[in-house]
Amino acid sequence: AQSVTQLDSQVPVFEEAPVELRCNYSSSVSVYLFWYVQYPNQGLQLLLKYLSGSTLVKGINGFEAEFNKSQTSFHLRKPSVHISDTAEYFCAVSPSMDTGRRALTFGSGTRLQVQP
Amino acid sequence: DAGITQSPRHKVTETGTPVTLRCHQTENHRYMYWYRQDPGHGLRLIHYSYGVKDTDKGEVSDGYSVSRSKTEDFLLTLESATSSQTSVYFCAISAGRDTGELFFGEGSRLTVL
Numbered sequence: 001a002q003s004v005t006q007l008d009s010q011v012p013v014f015e016e017a018p019v020e021l022r023c024n025y026s027s028s029v030s031v032y033l034f035w036y037v038q039y040p041n042q043g044l045q046l047l048l049k050y051l052s053g054s055t056l057v058k059g060i061n062g063f064e065a066e067f068n069k070s071q072t073s074f075h076l077r078k079p080s081v082h083i084s085d086t087a088e089y090f091c092a093v094s095p096s097m098d099t100g101r102r103a104l105t106f107g108s109g110t111r112l113q114v115q116p
Numbered sequence: 117d118a119g120i121t122q123s124p125r126h127k128v129t130e131t132g133t134p135v136t137l138r139c140h141q142t143e144n145h146r147y148m149y150w151y152r153q154d155p156g157h158g159l160r161l162i163h164y165s166y167g168v169k170d171t172d173k174g175e176v177s178d179g180y181s182v183s184r185s186k187t188e189d190f191l192l193t194l195e196s197a198t199s200s201q202t203s204v205y206f207c208a209i210s211a212g213r214d215t216g217e218l219f220f221g222e223g224s225r226l227t228v229l
Binding site: 004006009032034036042043044045046049051090094095096101102103104105106107108109 | 147149151156157158159160161164166172174206210215216217218220221222223
């Protein structure tokens with residue numbers, strides 16, 4: 001089984017400042033890793049994903065994340081945030097081997113609040 | 117747009133009444149999922165389906181049942197709704213063959229009074 005921990009439930013930041021949203025996972029097998037974003041009253045949209053290869057993954061809207069296997073982390077970063085980045089961000093994992101279920105296990109979410 | 121439609125989008129009901137939420141996809145994907153979203157818990161898997169009439173339980177399946185009689189439709193039923201089932205329910209489909217990536221619907225907000 002897999003689990004995901006997002007240590008920060010809320011992250012306030014000023015516009016144009018850098019931000020890092022933390023994600024740690026636990027798994028006995030190799031995993032794929034994902035970050036999703038949810039804008040108010042909407043569904044979840046994929047920001048980026050790590051499947052294999054380069055540990056630095058670039059996604060949409062200027063976000064990137066780095067996979068660190070030794071620390072079992074997949075932190076999300078953006079060098080300069082905009083007001084429009086205000087949303088809830090979810091880290092998720094799935095086993096890389098096809099178990100037949102293919103479901104994602106999500107963290108509890110981090111609410112990013114960008115202030116002018 | 118992943119071609120996923122959830123209905124109803126909003127529903128208010130009373131404790132003890134049955135409720136059915138519908139998820140309809142136009143992508144002909146084999147795998148479909150129901151999650152619930154609650155503050156502080158993220159999204160938790162209720163049930164999933166890997167084909168017509170093939171379904172299985174997720175982590176929070178108590179009080180819920182599902183059915184899938186057609187590839188395009190995945191129904192979630194609360195036989196007797198309780199206040200603890202007040203939540204936002206999301207349907208998802210599996211996007212990639214072996215990547216685990218999911219596409220989500222817009223959600224159905226259910227309030228049980």
